[in-house]
Amino acid sequence: MTDTAMIEQHYLVEGMTCSHCIASVTEEVSDIAGVESVSVDLRVGGASDVMVLTSTPVPSEDIRAAITEAGYPLVTAQS
Numbered sequence: 181m182t183d184t185a186m187i188e189q190h191y192l193v194e195g196m197t198c199s200h201c202i203a204s205v206t207e208e209v210s211d212i213a214g215v216e217s218v219s220v221d222l223r224v225g226g227a228s229d230v231m232v233l234t235s236t237p238v239p240s241e242d243i244r245a246a247i248t249e250a251g252y253p254l255v256t257a258q259s
């Protein structure tokens with residue numbers, strides 16, 4: 181298998197509290213073309229770290245919009 185270079189992005193998302201929140205964000209972000217995987221480090225009462233791996237460059241605005249769409253508007257993109 182060839183190792184495809186993945187682009188890793190991180191977002192801090194406020195207000196996520198449970199596995200349902202993780203599922204909602206994962207579903208919305210996974211719908212974006214180029215997104216290969218989404219993983220969430222849930223921190224209840226703080227900002228959860230959402231890691232997004234993409235196979236092509238995806239604008240952070242698109243990812244933030246998807247997270248907002250899932251119901252979590254307070255998103256900080258980490259460079």
Ligand SMILES: [Cu+2]
Pocket residue numbers: 196197198199200201202
């Ligand atoms: Cu929840």
